[in-house]
Amino acid sequence: MKATNMRTLTVSLTPHQAAMMQNAVENGGYASNSEIVRDALRLWEQREEVRQLELARLKKAYDEGKSSGEGREIDLDTLMAELKAEARSRG
Template structure:
């Protein structure tokens, strides 16, 4: 197995965060504080990927909306009637 190089960084934590990390290591939930930080970074990477996907989806929906043609103004009562009529047609 190929060895992975690591880099040491200094991170400032609140006393509560430091205590939570110490507790997690002492209870055996994690082997070290570094493991906790790596886990947190993996979760952050996942959240960022989801955010990128959501932004891509919103951009696609925006582009589809623009290409669908000119919009129109409609009041709530008219919109509700139209939606109900479409629902009846679909069954």
């Protein structure tokens, strides 16, 4: 990775985290602690992107549900009967 526009930050780690990083570098899994942190941040960015997509999907489903009409109260036995009937009709 090209070292242009890099910024130095200070972070605090638990002894366990520091030992894990040191072990990963010593065993050749990573070239440096900085590489480990950059990899962790890439994974965090990916997780955040997935989280945002999931939130958008849930918001869309919520909006679709709200716009689908008035809700109704239903007891568990009736709901189960309706779901079973729907499943039978699908084959």
